[in-house]
Structure formats: C-alpha cells, structure tokens
Amino acid sequence: MGDSSLLAAHELDVAIGGRTLVRRLELSLEAGETLAILGRNGTGKTTLLHTLAGLLAPRSGTVALDGRSYAHRDARETARLRGLLAQSQVDAFPATVLETALVGRHPHLGRWAWEGEADAAIARQALAAVGLSELEIRPVHTLSGGERQRLAIAALLAQQTRLYLLDEPTTHLDLNHQIAMLDLVSRYAGQCGAGFVIVLHDVNLALRYCRRALLLFGEGAWREGPVDEVLTAESLSELYGHPLRELRDGERRLFVPV
C-alpha cells in the first residue's frame, strides 16, 4: 500500500446496524485509475462509497485521501479534493440549471465570497460536458430524470476535484447518455488524471470503462483486481447468485445472464 496513492483503504471494516458488509478491505487507487464497485442490493456498495468519501466513519481501519486520513482533514479542504455523486438529488426549492451547477464551486469560495465570472465559466463548461448548455436558465423542476442526473454530474465536475466517487451515475440515463457519461469519465481520468470509484449495475459497462473492479459478496467477503482477472463468468455468477455466460465479440468480452 503506497502512501502516495490518491485513495487508500487499509484493514477497512465497514458495518451498518451491527452487520459487517466489508471485512479488512485493502484498496489503493492511483490518479487516472477507474474502479467499479459491483455487488447485489444490500451488500454495502453505497455504504462503502460513503466511507471512502470520508462521510461515514469506518468501524475500524483507515481511509486516506492523498496520503492523509480523512480524520485529519478539514471538511472544506476535503471537498476540494474529492466529490461525491449521491444516489438521488433533493430539489425542495426552485432553482435554475446554472445555479445548481454552481453548487460545486462552494468549497472553492470564501465565507463572504460570491460566485464570479470564473466560477460561471467553470460551471458552463461542466454543463457543456454533459450536453446541458442549452438549458442554463431552465428551472430544475422542469428537467427530465435523465437531464437531472446529468445536471448532478455537471455540478460534481464544477467541483474540480481529483477523486470522484459516483453512486450509480447511469441511473435514469438512456443508452446513448450512459455511454456519453462513461466516455466523459474516461476522458477525465485520461487527460486530467482524476481517479474514479463508480458503483455500477451493468457488468458490461464496468468491463468496458473501468480498469479495475471490486466485487462485494456480502457478509464481508470481497475480491478486487484488474477487470480482466476479476470479472469472469464464474465470479459474476457467484456475485449475483445467478448464472452468467461469457460471449465474445472480437476482442471484447460480454456477459449475459443465462
């Protein structure tokens, strides 16, 4: 476990309500790497993601961001280094699309500061990256589910962090937008050297877009490694409790449920 890793977990135990979800997890993610978390419902994907984001205290073990434990970091400073896409968004009050994207600028602004032109430019760039430039002044409550999800991702990109933790980023998205979204992730990882941890439901997307995968089997068991090694018909059948078969399309491997 290198201290220079962007994200490192050591002997990490994650539990909720007295139930152990992950036991003695060892994980280290370098800049530019993408890691998929796969598992059945209730195996602790989201709980683990929140722990890796420093928002939940682990039962034991440590999580370090850029070489320093979350416990020793200030929350605002942490927010400039890592961002989290939550599973669902709350829109209790009206706001426009641009205002919502600007939310990501919060940790970069001082107590008395207001968003300036530079922040607006960053937010507009993020909106353009997810294809929402046209909708800048639209009220959020008039967006479709997919547009709302892309807006949440734009707000996250405007946060300009080095590590992104995404909880089911492809929810509500059409096929073309799922691909566009994960292409965007690859681009950010490749060009900007950002690290990504992504909770995914689609094995084939994980295989195509992520370098590594972490499988959560529930009851604390896990397996982690490069997707080519970890994602096999055998391990996935065990993971989902349903037999999967591997198909080949030239170089590409695909998994389908039997």
Add this chain to the structure above:
Amino acid sequence: MPSRRRAFLVILLLLFATAGAVAGSLAVGSLALTPTQLLDALRGGADSGLAGQVLWSLRLPRTFAALACGGLLALAGALMQVLLKNPLADPYVLGVSGGASVGALSALFFGLPLFFLHAGAFAGALLAMLLVFGLAHGDGSWTQTRLLLTGVIVAAGCGAVLTLLLALAPEASLRGMLFWLMGDLSQAPAPWAALVLMLLAVLALLPWARDLNLLTRGELSARSLGVPVEKLRVFIYLLASLLTAVAVNLAGAIGFVGLMVPHLVRLAVGNDQRLLLPASMLAGGTLLVVADTLARSLIAPRQLPVGVLTALIGVPSFLWLLARQSSRSRK
C-alpha cells in the same frame, strides 16, 4: 446567476420601502403629523409639546416593535424552511409559539401584572424549544422527521392547554387573551433589544448563507461539499427558536408573517439565502409596520387585530406573485 450587485439593489429597494413604512406609521394616527411636524418632533425629543410626546412615548416604540417583530418572524420562518427543507414550515411549526401562548395566557388567567405576561411568554417559548430539542435529540440521531413530529405534538399539546385556559377563563380576561392569541402590538415592551438581536442574527447568518443553500439540497451532498451539517442544523434550530420567542414576546402569536414573507420574497428574488434572509427580514418588518398602522387607524379609535391585516395584505400579494410565476415559467 446569483450576483452581489443584484442582491445589493434589492436590499436597497427594500430599505427604502422600510423607511417609507416607518415614516408613514410615525405620521399616521389620531394626531396626524405633517412631514415637517414629524421632523421637528423627532429633533425636539420627548419634551417638544404634544407631538413630541405622542411620537417618542407611543408611536416610535410601537412602530419599531412592529418592525422587529415582523423581521424576526420572517427571518425565523425562512430558517425553519431551510431546516425542515419544507416551504410550508413556519416559525410556529415546532411548538415555540404554543409554549409562549401557554405562558402568556396563564399569566392573564391568574390576572398577574404585565411583567409576568412577558416573562411567562418567554419562559414558555424557551421551555417548548428545549423540550422539543431534547426529545428529538434523545437517541442521538437527529432526523428531520423526528424533529417535526415532536414539534407538532408539543404544539398540539399546547393547543389543548390553551383551549382549557380559554374555557375556564373569567369573562373579564377573555378578550385580552384572544387579542394576545391573534397578535397585538399595543402592549409591546421596548423593542430595542429585539432589534439589535435581529440585526446580529442576520449578520451572523450571512457568512453561512451559502452553506444554508446547500442544506436545502440534501444533507449528503451538503456534507460532501464541506458543510458542517449537524452543527449548522443545531445552530439554526436554536437561533430560529430564540428569534421566534423574542418576537412572540413582543406582540403575541402574529400569524402568516413567518410563513408568507419568506415565500413572497422567494417568489420575487429566488431562493439564494444570501439575499433571501436579509430581504425576508426587511420585508417582514415592513409588512408588519404597514399592517399595524392600518390596524390602529382604519376604524380608530377602535383597533383591529394586526394578524388579520397581515393576512389580508399578504394573501392577495402572495397569490398574485404565484400566478405571475406560473405564467412566466410556462413561456
């Protein structure tokens, strides 16, 4: 796009409106004052004849009591709406006014002097606030639903006690009790401490206003953006309750201001708390000053309950803004 310039202009405009309402309230009454007389009396102090006396000992304290009371209620309402992430929340939703009313009406019931009316109201408000906070805090997890449920139940309990007091009250004190429940500025104590508290509160909130914006967008995303959610929520809860207690102590349970003014302001200028909080405070104060001026002059020498007038002014303007908003977003 939120901009400081726009916020500044809105606040400036509201300041003019507030100043106008205050001047109007000082001039209007059984002894009407021309602008020149008003200025003379203000300069001359309390000794400058009848005008000076009326102004300094009656109208000035009452006008500023209305200003403070309206501002406090609107500010507390805006905070409760953030805290509960619910645009229907008002300062009374968590039982603070129920507690205050029980305290005040008990004082009236037993025919205690005026001092005990205010002391009772304030003590009742604080007790209700601590009760709700303690109970909702009990198991360490401080969820919104638990807080809301506890508040509503405590408010309901206070309501029952109030009905009991009203049913048993001697005929003579009944009218005073009803007026107190509807809100009444004629018995208000000196408002200066309340005014200072109101200004300090809004100044203390402004540097945290962007964090409050995030709080309305969900606890998890707020925390991931570096907002100290738990501390901030406890702070807003205690502050909003304190502001409500002080407002209720000034003038009884005046309805509508705390619910309607933040809404009205939100419809007009958006939900950015950096603008919404100070603007609500000014708009609430102005509305109550205007309402109280009308309440004491429309059918003078008799007085109308001011809470009725806040509703009569507020409801049509609210509906108009709502209609305008929906026609605009359809375009």
